[in-house]
Amino acid sequence: MTNFVRLTDRVVVEVAGEDRTTFLQGLLSQSVEGLAGGEVRYGGLLTPQGRLLFDLFILGRTEGVWLDVAASRRDELIARLRIYRLRARVEIRPVDAAVWVCWPERPVSERPGPEWIADPRRPGLGWRAWAPSEPPQETATLADWRRRRLSFGIGDSEDFDFDKDYPVELNFDRVDGIDFAKGCFVGQETTSRMKRRGQVKTRLTAIRFEGPPPPRGSEVLNGELRAGEVRSGVDGLALALLRQDRIDGDLTVDGRPVTVAEPLPG
Numbered sequence: 434m435t436n437f438v439r440l441t442d443r444v445v446v447e448v449a450g451e452d453r454t455t456f457l458q459g460l461l462s463q464s465v466e467g468l469a470g471g472e473v474r475y476g477g478l479l480t481p482q483g484r485l486l487f488d489l490f491i492l493g494r495t496e497g498v499w500l501d502v503a504a505s506r507r508d509e510l511i512a513r514l515r516i517y518r519l520r521a522r523v524e525i526r527p528v529d530a531a532v533w534v535c536w537p538e539r540p541v542s543e544r545p546g547p548e549w550i551a552d553p554r555r556p557g558l559g560w561r562a563w564a565p566s567e568p569p570q571e572t573a574t575l576a577d578w579r580r581r582r583l584s585f586g587i588g589d590s591e592d593f594d595f596d597k598d599y600p601v602e603l604n605f606d607r608v609d610g611i612d613f614a615k616g617c618f619v620g621q622e623t624t625s626r627m628k629r630r631g632q633v634k635t636r637l638t639a640i641r642f643e644g645p646p647p648p649r650g651s652e653v654l655n656g657e658l659r660a661g662e663v664r665s666g667v668d669g670l671a672l673a674l675l676r677q678d679r680i681d682g683d684l685t686v687d688g689r690p691v692t693v694a695e696p697l698p699g
Contacts (some may be wrong), residue, residue: 434538435496436581442590443532444504445563446511449497450523457498458517460517461491462600462624462678464615468493471695473561475610477600478513483623485600486513488590488610492550492563497524499563502530503590517619523640530564545569554608580667586639586694592664592672601627602674603637635661637657638675639694640686646671647687654686655679 448457457465463476470493478487487510490501502510507527514525534552535545536559544551546567549560559581582589588603600620605611606628613625627633638661640653646666653673655659661675663686673686675693684691 437535437569438573440532444507445528445530446500447528452522456521456523462611464612470495473550479620484560535560560565588637641692642689655682
């Protein structure tokens, strides 16, 4: 069985026009050069100080580039891109395109159809589709997708504090969300320096516990020392931004013992 869910919390912005590639190449943490039609990459738009503003799926299309962004932040993304547009020959507009995800009950390599593209953040996580010509019937819920994603240790917009977190703290370097070889982009200097010097003191980390998820912002403690805070969760599983020098030892959240899951590779 394959689980299908429409992500009502994600929407699409199109960047079209003859300068779209050079325009986006100088802005996003991920390279868009050579992006083929039907290819998707993951990345972000940062502040000049290197903090995350928007997490994005970047979809190549013959007539433009689609940016899959959190629905609550679409208008802000459009406004930000238009600030950077200057004299670039690009058009930036919202698109009425449904965003879908699916994943199988058992690990399989075959995608469910030609319009479905593997999620680039982690092998086996699932597939994504934008405005499929034959929308499937929903067989799962957003909560089911959240559990699936958290089980892979993958963060999403609900786990990020925009304009505060650095992308490497959110594991963008471990989910192929940053192209360190692409050259300059907004926030590139801080991002590259943190990675190069190993100055990543905190990271988004999966934790396990008994019972319902703690509220967002709940403290994770190492003894009496603060180790971090919960960002989102489901029963028995959550993502927390944790200090990496305090993940060993007796961790608790809301008085409950916590086990740290294996970190993302990379």
